Amino acid sequence: VRQRLKEWYQDSKGKKGEKRRELDVSQCFAPLLKWILSLWKSEDKCLALAIDATNIGQNFTVLSLHVLYQGCGIPVAWKIVKGTEKGSWKPHWLHIFHYVKDVVPNYWQVIVLADRGLYADWLFETICSLNWHPFLRINHQGHYQLRCDPEWRCLDTVAPKTGTQWSGYVTCFKNHSLECTLLARWDEGYKEPWLIVTDLEPTQAQSFWYGLRSWIESSYRDIKSDGWQWHKTRLREPDRAERIWLAMAIATLWAVTLGSEKQQHLSKQFNDKTKPNSRINSKSASRRKERNISCFLQGLINIIADLICGKGISLNGLFPRQSFSLNTS
Incomplete structure (x- = not known):
């Protein structure tokens, strides 16, 4: 099995035999996202995506796009470069968006979240061109201008203290407005406050949606120390590493799917046991709580148990809890 995996992730010139080919991972991004959408068991067609970068020491920098789901993230597109490589990341992000641009149907509501280190005006425009909605955090340095108001104000005055929030139409930044x-x-x-720019109407968007972005950080932990242990990789070639990421992305989808299904089942059992007509009295029922573990960890436990019992692979569905919904009223 180990040799087969090596044959799979190596370049064609590194394989034995004639007529050997190598996998172009980019061609797998759209099918992977379509696969996830086909498993989406919800009437609310809302999809939260996040982009970010993670490092493996000085070896690699991974730029990736993830589907956010119940505290986890499922990688659907990525680009890996050497950690010491200089140059702009813009071509890599455009490459990632190019391969997934026509996958999500237009009637789905999609937001794309990113931390302030990734903000750029071209990124905002690229996301809008996909008929998706950017939800990008920015730094509080700089200025903004209210509509029909010539005065420029400091961004750090929008939410000047804890417990405050605000939303409105603005022109952001004097340069590259x-x-x-x-x-x-x-x-x-x-x-400090969250400052987020989006193309949504002020009445449609909620600033607390930005909290979903932390799920991509959980996804990186699942790929590294909490799950697939990729931080221990001895690979040094980015192309080979990208192929390993495809294996981990599918394994993550498998784990999250099984974990989500198991949690649905456990939640139903818990609700049935705590109904008013149950033998459990109301006081003891109110004190009981469901144990919260991630879908990924729950799925990983299930996978190990299934392998021990000799069961096959199953992917039955994803059951998203409503994480956001655009208010169009």
Whole structure:
């Protein structure tokens, strides 16, 4: 099995025999996203995506796009470069978006979240061109201008203290100006506010949706130390690493799907046991809580148990809880 995996991720020139080919991972991005959408068991066609970068020491930098799902993230497109490689990331992000641009039907509501280190006006425009909605955090340095108001104001005055929030149409930045909706929110326990730019109407968007972005960080942990242990890789060639990421992406989809299905089953059992006509009295029922573990970890436990019992692979569906919904009223 190990030799077969090596034959699969190597370049064609590194394989034995004649007429050997190598896998172009980019061609798998659209089918992988279509596969996830086909498993989506929800009447609400809302999809949250996130982009970010992660490093493996000085060896690799991975730029990736993930579907966000119940505290987890499923990689659907990525580009891996050497960690010491210089140059702009713009061509790589455009490459990623190019291969998934026609996959999601137009009637789906899609938001794309990114941290402030990735903000760029071209990124905002690229996401809009896909009929998706950017949800990009920005730094609080700089200025903004209200519609029909010539005065430029400092961005750090939008939400000046904890417990405040605001939204409205603005022109952001004096240089490379952006016409957008600005969302600001400063919650207790945070050192500074969230400042988010989007193309959505102020009445459609909610600033707390940005909290979904942390799920991609959970996804990186699942790929590394909490799951597939990729931080221990000895690979040094980005092309080979990209093929290994395809295997891990499908394995993550498998684990999250099984974990989601198991949690649905456990949740139904819990609800049945705590109905009013159950023998459990209301006081004890109110004290009981479901144990919260991630879909990924739950799925990983199920996979190990199934392999021990000799069961086959099954992918029955994804059951998203409503994470956001655009208010179109």
